[in-house]
Amino acid sequence: MENKKEETKANLSGATGSPFRxxxxxxxxxVFTNPNGRCQNLQEAIDxxxxxxxxxxxxxxxxxxxxxxxxxxxxxxxxxxxxxIYPNHFAQNLAWMDLQQSSINYQDHPDxxxxxxxxxxxxxxxxxxxxxxxxxxxxxxxxxDCVRIMIDHHLEPEWQDFDIAYSDTTVSSTCELLYxxxxxxxxxxxxxxxxxxxxxxxxxxxxxSFSYSCRHKxxxxxxxxxxxxxxxxxxxxxxxxxxxxxxxxxxxxxCLGDRLIVKPEYNTAYMYLSDADMQKYNYQAGDTExxxxxxxxxxxxxxxxxxxxxxxxxxxxxxxxxxxxxNIFAKENFGGGGHxxxxxxxxxxxxxxxxxxxxxxxxxxxxxxxxxxxxKLKKTGYNPGCVPPEQEQDx
Numbered sequence: 084m085e086n087k088k089e090e091t092k093a094n095l096s097g098a099t100g101s102p103f104r105x106x107x108x109x110x111x112x113x114v115f116t117n118p119n120g121r122c123q124n125l126q127e128a129i130d131x132x133x134x135x136x137x138x139x140x141x142x143x144x145x146x147x148x149x150x151x152x153x154x155x156x157x158x159x160x161x162x163x164x165x166x167x168i169y170p171n172h173f174a175q176n177l178a179w180m181d182l183q184q185s186s187i188n189y190q191d192h193p194d195x196x197x198x199x200x201x202x203x204x205x206x207x208x209x210x211x212x213x214x215x216x217x218x219x220x221x222x223x224x225x226x227x228d229c230v231r232i233m234i235d236h237h238l239e240p241e242w243q244d245f246d247i248a249y250s251d252t253t254v255s256s257t258c259e260l261l262y263x264x265x266x267x268x269x270x271x272x273x274x275x276x277x278x279x280x281x282x283x284x285x286x287x288x289x290x291x292s293f294s295y296s297c298r299h300k301x302x303x304x305x306x307x308x309x310x311x312x313x314x315x316x317x318x319x320x321x322x323x324x325x326x327x328x329x330x331x332x333x334x335x336x337x338c339l340g341d342r343l344i345v346k347p348e349y350n351t352a353y354m355y356l357s358d359a360d361m362q363k364y365n366y367q368a369g370d371t372e373x374x375x376x377x378x379x380x381x382x383x384x385x386x387x388x389x390x391x392x393x394x395x396x397x398x399x400x401x402x403x404x405x406x407x408x409x410n411i412f413a414k415e416n417f418g419g420g421g422h423x424x425x426x427x428x429x430x431x432x433x434x435x436x437x438x439x440x441x442x443x444x445x446x447x448x449x450x451x452x453x454x455x456x457x458x459k460l461k462k463t464g465y466n467p468g469c470v471p472p473e474q475e476q477d478x
Contacts, residue, residue, distance in 0.1 A: 120246030132205035145288025153281035174369015212240035258285025276313025352378035
């Protein structure tokens, strides 16, 4: 498989004619068809497949679960044999999307997943564009030689790993992109109520309940169409946002009451949880999802970060508003990345050292990105909240 990838890279670099095109109706979506691939057409790939595997990324969030389960239900609706696979557990408030309770995760069932992968002849990669995003499961995916299709909205995809790839970084979510792909190249009449609910779940979670990445009218036109197909927006909201455990609520209380640090001089707020905090509040998969967004609800804060320590590793989430590019911040300081206003990173240093490194990076990031972005927001009539007195004097 690795030799095939290297051959593909070489052929792409010297190919005549572009392997890229735009998705019908979505000019911002790049569709890559590998000139050396085993299939050139999405519908043809599905029609020819006998056993289909659908894979989401490690620590699957609402968009990953929504996209994989929506595609799974769609494939069931046309009579295909499919299996949804995750590297590890998803949060309990997302479990309702696994309607058949048939998905499996590599953390608990590695041998079963290896068997499924051996028998599959079509592999869908959903909401990630690099095999490494599946972490411990990555070797299994790298070894599998079959038709591979990617549908994703993150930056810098590894095109050469796929036969067909759909990538659009301007959409809100992979679920929104999947909706567009179904309309353009498959059969939208097969979008039933459960497919609609799953797609909406991914869209609503990846936009922070429509608080960012949703300034294009097409997203609301898609939702209106999904409502006509059976989407229940109230049910989805209740299942996701009104379905937390008591321990998760107490964990949130710890973050807001004891672990919140505000840096008004940098328009920044961050929170953190130690390994001991996670154990004290009986952390379960998904319990910290969305907590980073609370920092942005503070007046005058435009850059928020959240750090969690688990098993000698620090995971971090960054969120921002306006032109504050946290993708660049994550990449330059922590080897991470993601989107302009939502990204993440990883550190293997101590929690204390990681937080110190974060604070040390703030002055330069404030001067180069945060302050110009806040000034731009003010000029466009957007209320940037409370500006610290020090900044008022500098202005």
